[in-house]
Amino acid sequence: MTRYAGNPQAVKALVRETEVHRDVYIDQEIFDLEMQHLFHNTWNYVGHDSQVKNVGDYFTTTIGAQPVIMVRHTDNSVKVLFNRCPHKGTKIAIDGCGNAGKFFRCPYHAWTFRTDGSLLAIPLKKGYDQTGFEGSEAARGMAPVRHVKNYRGFVFAKINDAGPDFETFFGESLSSLDNMIDRSPVGKLEVAGGVLRYMHKCNWKMLVENQTDTCHPMVAHESSAGTAVDVWKKVSNGAEGKRPMAVEIFAPFVSPYEFFEGMGIRVWPNGHGHTGVSHSIHSDYSAVPGYFEKMVAAYGEERAKAILDEARHNTVYFPNVMIKGPIQLLRIFRPIAPDKTLVESWTYRLVDAPDMLLERTLVYNRLINAPTSVVGHDDLEMYERAQEGLHSDGSQWVNVQRLYDPHEMEQAVAVTNGTTEWQMRNQFRAWAKFMTMSM
Amino acid sequence: MTSIEIPTDADLVRFVYREARLLDEHRFEDWLDLFTADGRYWMPLEWGQTDRKLTASLLDEDLLLLRVRVERLKGNRTFSQKPKSRCHHVLQMPAVDTRDTSGNVYETYTPFHYVETRLDEQQLYAGWAKHTLTVEGGKIKIRMKRVDLVNCDAAFGNIQLFM
Numbered sequence: 001m002t003r004y005a006g007n008p009q010a011v012k013a014l015v016r017e018t019e020v021h022r023d024v025y026i027d028q029e030i031f032d033l034e035m036q037h038l039f040h041n042t043w044n045y046v047g048h049d050s051q052v053k054n055v056g057d058y059f060t061t062t063i064g065a066q067p068v069i070m071v072r073h074t075d076n077s078v079k080v081l082f083n084r085c086p087h088k089g090t091k092i093a094i095d096g097c098g099n100a101g102k103f104f105r106c107p108y109h110a111w112t113f114r115t116d117g118s119l120l121a122i123p124l125k126k127g128y129d130q131t132g133f134e135g136s137e138a139a140r141g142m143a144p145v146r147h148v149k150n151y152r153g154f155v156f157a158k159i160n161d162a163g164p165d166f167e168t169f170f171g172e173s174l175s176s177l178d179n180m181i182d183r184s185p186v187g188k189l190e191v192a193g194g195v196l197r198y199m200h201k202c203n204w205k206m207l208v209e210n211q212t213d214t215c216h217p218m219v220a221h222e223s224s225a226g227t228a229v230d231v232w233k234k235v236s237n238g239a240e241g242k243r244p245m246a247v248e249i250f251a252p253f254v255s256p257y258e259f260f261e262g263m264g265i266r267v268w269p270n271g272h273g274h275t276g277v278s279h280s281i282h283s284d285y286s287a288v289p290g291y292f293e294k295m296v297a298a299y300g301e302e303r304a305k306a307i308l309d310e311a312r313h314n315t316v317y318f319p320n321v322m323i324k325g326p327i328q329l330l331r332i333f334r335p336i337a338p339d340k341t342l343v344e345s346w347t348y349r350l351v352d353a354p355d356m357l358l359e360r361t362l363v364y365n366r367l368i369n370a371p372t373s374v375v376g377h378d379d380l381e382m383y384e385r386a387q388e389g390l391h392s393d394g395s396q397w398v399n400v401q402r403l404y405d406p407h408e409m410e411q412a413v414a415v416t417n418g419t420t421e422w423q424m425r426n427q428f429r430a431w432a433k434f435m436t437m438s439m
Numbered sequence: 440m441t442s443i444e445i446p447t448d449a450d451l452v453r454f455v456y457r458e459a460r461l462l463d464e465h466r467f468e469d470w471l472d473l474f475t476a477d478g479r480y481w482m483p484l485e486w487g488q489t490d491r492k493l494t495a496s497l498l499d500e501d502l503l504l505l506r507v508r509v510e511r512l513k514g515n516r517t518f519s520q521k522p523k524s525r526c527h528h529v530l531q532m533p534a535v536d537t538r539d540t541s542g543n544v545y546e547t548y549t550p551f552h553y554v555e556t557r558l559d560e561q562q563l564y565a566g567w568a569k570h571t572l573t574v575e576g577g578k579i580k581i582r583m584k585r586v587d588l589v590n591c592d593a594a595f596g597n598i599q600l601f602m
């Protein structure tokens with residue numbers, strides 16, 4: 001029985017002003033529609049161009065449920081192709097990354113394709129003479145994703161023609177990416193350190209919501225961050241002095257409510273937003289020797305300070321990406337099924353900055369985002385309990401009402417109390433919009 | 440246990456078996472006591488990984504971080520351990536790869552299967568443990584335990600106990 005396909009009104013009705021229906025998390029049809037509409041109408045992060053430095057370099061990934069290949073074309077531009085042979089559907093590349101040379105060669109019947117996807121050659125081509133092959137879909141080669149934008153190294157793509165252009169979709173939210181990139185003295189990042197992959201038995205949107213959920217750390221992470229603080233107190237005997245990096249990273253998670261209220265949340269149109277407007281859990285990390293001097297030499301003191309004073313905590317790029325500018329980290333919440341999400345946590349090197357910054361980023365990623373992370377265990381336990389609990393008929397609705405203001409719909413951009421659930425509401429309003437725009 | 444000065448191969452093998460048993464029996468405090476003050480537990484993310492600083496790892500913990508884990512497992516509000524996980528090691532007979540008696544360094548190599556379970560879920564992991572051991576105060580101690588999983592770069596769910 002289809003309840004939602006071709007029924008935009010029913011989809012819209014799942015998102016109320018301050019409530020969300022459980023079907024957005026648990027319903028298979030809604031999930032399929034997300035794959036078909038939401039992830040086709042929005043701009044999605046594909047990869048970083050440092051992963052495809054040289055002509056022919058490629059990287060395989062997904063946009064929603066679609067397998068794609070990001071590749072450096074012979075003209076040096078970055079292309080995104082559907083990872084599917086036009087002949088019989090075989091995936092052209094499955095090995096993560098590599099170099100295709102001047103062309104891709106399908107391993108099944110050796111059709112070849114230029115790195116923009118166009119068909120180059122077919123063995124025993126005469127078998128297609130006088131068959132009208134030129135007019136076939138296959139003759140067009142590997143289908144490209146038509147809308148691709150390389151923004152300062154970050155490659156985004158949109159599958160559908162519907163939906164806004166890149167600048168309109170992201171608008172001012174690009175300031176968070178800018179800040180992350182500007183932290184390199186030469187304004188350049190490179191993927192580095194390896195990606196952590198963590199499987200979650202919950203809906204992908206629970207993870208996105210959690211990125212701006214500032215009322216859970218002091219509760220859910222009492223067991224991990226709280227214990228870290230306690231153990232350090234015991235071991236150090238309360239002595240003043242430099243805390244180990246791990247303690248610096250854990251401790252702010254159990255800051256009091258006032259800390260999170262005061263940090264602020266900023267919302268932008270189309271579901272983007274961030275925590276940590278004035279300060280964040282990343283504000284008080286120890287200085288890295290030699291870094292500030294390099295930044296001053298590159299930007300001048302005033303600008304260098306302005307870049308480094310920005311401590312934005314989590315910036316959500318709707319639909320399913322979060323970045324942490326101050327520590328050069330990006331997480332992508334990949335939907336696999338209504339109750340299954342692969343979380344990838346990527347890290348970047350600030351080109352021309354001290355290695356210690358990457359080292360700290362990797363310690364953070366390991367301590368917080370790995371499948372072995374105690375903080376990760378705290379969070380996943382909550383998501384999984386929610387995924388199961390939502391099947392209860394006690395209620396059909398999830399509440400996202402904290403600090404709701406009936407006038408907030410009139411404000412596209414706002415800075416407000418850091419414990420608001422406005423950003424979650426913002427995401428769901430965008431969700432309803434991009435789900436139904438092509439229905 | 441009798442005081443050891445220069446361990447025999449049998450001492451080293453017995454030590455590795457005992458370590459796994461302490462974990463399976465949830466005797467985590469006793470397990471922590473097996474490490475030297477600068478001991479580490481390392482679980483690489485990459486196949487054949489050599490670097491710990493600029494390459495990510497699944498785990499790379501000193502005693503402070505290991506103690507945080509052990510304390511957390513006991514915590515009243517550790518909801519991911521309500522109910523608790525259990526674990527089970529099957530070790531192949533450890534091989535003594537290095538015996539450097541003058542440097543007081545001994546290395547063992549132990550292929551293993553490890554099962555971690557909680558509620559109705561049971562996960563099987565396979566890998567190799569490499570212990571770098573030393574003798575301190577008449578006891579064998581762990582300087583480094585390196586755990587390489589055969590599928591180190593796969594996407595895992597929670598791994599909450601110690602392999």
Ligand code: FES
Pocket residue numbers: 085086087088089090106107108109110111
């Ligand atoms: S399936 Fe690719 S060439 Fe036949």
Ligand SMILES: [Fe+2]
Pocket residue numbers: 210216217220221375379
């Ligand atoms: Fe959390």
